[in-house]
Amino acid sequence: MELRQNWHKFQRILGPLPPKKSGLVLLLSHNRVVAGAVGFAAGALSRSGFRDLGRQVDDMTGAWDDLSAKYQCAGASFIDQRELLNALSQVAAVRASAPATDHFHAQVARLRELLGVERGEKSRLATHLGERPVEHFWPRKNFLLGLYRSFFGELFPERKLLLVGVVNSPDSFDSLLLEFQGAEVKGFSEPDFSGIDWKGLDLFLPETAARFVAWCENHYVLPAYSIFLSRRVWDEVRTAQMSHGEKAAWRLLQKIRSQRDVEKEVLFEPEPWPMKALLRWHGMRG
């Protein structure tokens, strides 16, 4: 992936959604809190920062009782600093080949995995107290990043690109190009479409989308797929994920996609049968 990586844009479009409930994450060194952060739920009124640096934590359960009331949190994750340093040495390991380290998104995802946040597994790195599953008080991954996470995902090439275009108006759209390795996002970039004269064209026409896909394939020499959504639809599906979870977001996307006799606001291009099957599977599961 090229170097044009706007992390803020990535966060704005595909960044994690706030957790269902507020949560705490604390870093402990020799039973003392050396760093901490509060993750706020979407509707949290108070947004005061962490105030207990230096606190002695001999008994995690006791400390948790106290902190949960103080910060009105549903759960807390206690991370051991020595273990974190070990984890960091894996995650930020410098490779002999370029690029020397992974991209931030992949690194954070790996750390979350090591923390046992994604599937609520046990972890050496962290102790989770409070509500279960842990996902309740940790931010939720954007549903679109899990597109290839299914049996059908294996029918796609191992390395592929996904162009996400959120169309604000016929003259403006936010685009992000994701590079997937298997089901995981390995990198992203903001493609430079200045060479394509697209302004004023209908971006929901397959032939228009195909021009962007062709550009990506030629530029990165990897198979590319694309999804174009209108800003309204994108906001709606994100809201659906926020309030009812990932499945609801996929269902809504599938529903809007299958609507007929209305102006098209969602387009997948190309849409080979494994992609159709993949989308159907996401819409139906559960």
Place this chain on the structure above:
Amino acid sequence: MKLELVPVVRYWDYNSKEIFAVVDRIRESGATTMAAFVPWSHLETDRYHLLQKLVKQCASSGIKLRLGVTPELGIGYTNGGVPDELLRDRQNLAQDRLGHPFYACVPPNIHPLVSLLAPSVFQRYGHFLLKITQELTEVFSEGFEAEVELVVTDSLFKHYRNTGLAASDHGDFSLRHMQFGAGYKKEEWTPALAERIFHSRAFDFLESRFARHPNVKVTSRNLFARESSHGRLLEELIGSGPSHADLFREIVRARSSCSVAWLDDLFQLRDRERNFMVSSSLVIFGEVWMNEHDYFTLSPGFRAKMRKLINGFSTGETELTRPAIALSQNRFAPAQISALLQDKLGVALKLKTSLADIDAVERKTAKLFVVEEGYNLELRQTMELLSLAKERDCTLVLFRSSLCEAGLKELKKLKTFRLNHGWLFEIGIFPGGGHVLLIEGQESSQLSMNTLGDSLVSVARIEPFCMFDRGESGVMSVSVDWNLKDETPEEKAAGDMKTLFLMNPGAEARKITLEFSRLVRIHGMSLGEGASTETSEQGYGKCFETELPPLSVIPLSMMVERLAVVAEKREEDGTPAELA
């Protein structure tokens, strides 16, 4: 005083056409200066000469350009711009006292920090400086007259700290780094010395290369940057972003040793929080660098407000009041005396790590010079400091343990008297009005170190211009002096003009009572207890009540009455009563 809100451009993200559009957009927004960090590894492979294009575009648009030429974190470039190859050799990595590497946990990637003084890193950085010189010289030889400021910053040195370690243990202690310093017998090898070596070499090199270019200025600035260690990682993991109140506290603390606020990541703050951070940092630092994306998310209305503020205060007639200087050994861990003064005086205190850092203006204007306990002064340095107090009315505070034998002998030549104020002080007064306070040290006092700050404040008569009960509200004040050039002698005699900025980082409105050290006249303020009974539209007195809206920066302009001049001549050696 000069206020500047400077957008920072990631020029490497753009093609030539886009660079043109971005510079134009910045010009249209009303900014006259922009900045860019030059990522080291990008410049080495800048096939399209994007840096040159940026400089040329700025020259054509009449925009001044500041280029950060030392590696910085949070600039949006992989590894903070440090070439990959350098990271691959473990010997190049910086380490804390326990041998752990430092990790920069900021987007776009988590990576270990290199030791800037590791031989191969230092050597390659030299090549980078050569390359940047070459690139810029090419632009100037084509006839472009861009005003360029090359900013040598405190770079990665401020990031050599791991969460959980004592502040005094911060700094790079890698083996190669120590070896590099092995040749330095004269001074003890410390992280601060390492920073000075790196900094002065980069600075001197650039200055020598651009001495003949009148449009190029090489400056040295310490940048405030957010912590990038494990605390930041936790924020990123849980997706909370920075807490504006914590960030504000950090900014206030950092002012004593930094001169530019680099706000790299405000996008997760709410609009009002972001506006508060920008306006308060602008008042506190005078110069704020923020990335172009955050800059353009500021509403046009807010930008217009900031422009007004900038235009109103960016004159030669204003100056941020910063009368106190503390000489500190370690930038990460100022000794308790500096910390106590920092609490008491806020941004009025400047921390310096070397006597050479005190510039000519500061030598002429500062009212208080404090040398931390344990900061060893050579005779030359002692004499230099004593000469400050000898020449004019200012206070010099020293610990006996800081002085060498010859220095102590010099002090003995001065007529002094002793004062026991819980702490034992030896006080010397020069005929010019300057004082020297020699503190005996902890061993001579029964009191805890915490009381030294109060004791010193009352003995040296260090009074903040305005006091109020901060409690835990975090409310801060900064005052700006006005020296109007066209003032008549009568107006001058009437008093000094000042603007006091009150900043409330809280989400609730705060009622506070302001107590001034002198009588002041302010427009539209309600009087508090102890104020003058005179009733007029203008408040007049020493004590006022006011309410600060949430997340607000409120300027109060006032006329401060001059103190009546004491006619009687003071005895040369003074008396305790005059000082205490």
